[in-house]
Amino acid sequence: MIDLYTAATPNGHKISIALEELELPYEMHVLSLSGGEQKRPEFLAISPNGRIPAIVDRGAGGFAVFESGAILVYLAEKTSRLMPADAKGRSRVMQWLMFQMGGIGPMMGQANVFFRYLPEKIPLAIDRYQGECRRLFRVLDQQLADHEYLANDEYSIADIANWAWVRTHRWSGVEVDDLPHLKRWLAAVRARPAVQRGIERPPSQRALDTGADDAKAKAFAASARVIVETGQSKEAGV
Numbered sequence: 001m002i003d004l005y006t007a008a009t010p011n012g013h014k015i016s017i018a019l020e021e022l023e024l025p026y027e028m029h030v031l032s033l034s035g036g037e038q039k040r041p042e043f044l045a046i047s048p049n050g051r052i053p054a055i056v057d058r059g060a061g062g063f064a065v066f067e068s069g070a071i072l073v074y075l076a077e078k079t080s081r082l083m084p085a086d087a088k089g090r091s092r093v094m095q096w097l098m099f100q101m102g103g104i105g106p107m108m109g110q111a112n113v114f115f116r117y118l119p120e121k122i123p124l125a126i127d128r129y130q131g132e133c134r135r136l137f138r139v140l141d142q143q144l145a146d147h148e149y150l151a152n153d154e155y156s157i158a159d160i161a162n163w164a165w166v167r168t169h170r171w172s173g174v175e176v177d178d179l180p181h182l183k184r185w186l187a188a189v190r191a192r193p194a195v196q197r198g199i200e201r202p203p204s205q206r207a208l209d210t211g212a213d214d215a216k217a218k219a220f221a222a223s224a225r226v227i228v229e230t231g232q233s234k235e236a237g238v
């Protein structure tokens with residue numbers, strides 16, 4: 001049994017999608033991020049960065065893993081699925097996984113902060129992060145022009161990691177209409193039953209898909225603003 005510490009965010013959904021795909025038994029613990037539960041000492045013992053997601057593998061002596069990319073690799077290696085065993089195949093998956101961890105995630109995250117969450121709208125910052133997202137999306141589109149999936153033409157943890165973020169492009173204010181291969185892949189991954197179950201564990205905000213700016217979306221943005229503002233504290237502590 002695996003304990004999953006999570007919330008309804010792209011990084012959290014990466015892990016619920018993978019667990020559903022791998023059909024591993026897990027118990028979900030949803031943390032209130034705006035309530036600061038991710039900064040409590042008992043959670044920091046599992047996830048020293050004070051962020052979700054994290055897992056504890058009870059069957060492996062209570063082994064804890066934090067950082068979504070590391071969790072995906074751990075789950076793939078545990079099951080010998082969603083990542084090939086040969087060195088080149090594994091490397092291709094790792095390359096696209098790192099591309100997400102170091103590029104797509106941070107850039108979309110910052111686009112959300114400046115476009116959606118902060119009260120002051122700074123055009124230069126919004127342009128910078130949305131522009132970088134667009135550039136990264138073009139890289140994905142080019143790769144998907146010649147490949148069914150991102151690595152080895154086989155569905156892998158690299159697809160899960162990138163999809164969980166890219167599917168929220170409207171929330172970041174970035175369109176993909178002129179990127180046909182990316183759109184084809186977005187739809188193909190979404191069609192997987194495990195993906196549909198994964199984004200309901202816990203249930204995704206509709207606005208992440210639609211980019212809506214209605215009252216519910218505004219309330220969601222307001223609670224994300226609380227997390228951003230408290231998370232960037234220069235005071236001591238995580």
Ligand SMILES: N[C@@H](CCC(=O)N[C@@H](CS)C(=O)NCC(=O)O)C(=O)O
Pocket residue numbers: 009010011012033038050051052053066067068069227228231
């Ligand atoms: N690089 C980390 C990022 C984790 C992360 O930023 N998690 C967010 C939710 S998506 C979080 O826990 N935020 C709470 C906070 O900033 O206090 C990963 O991929 O696991």
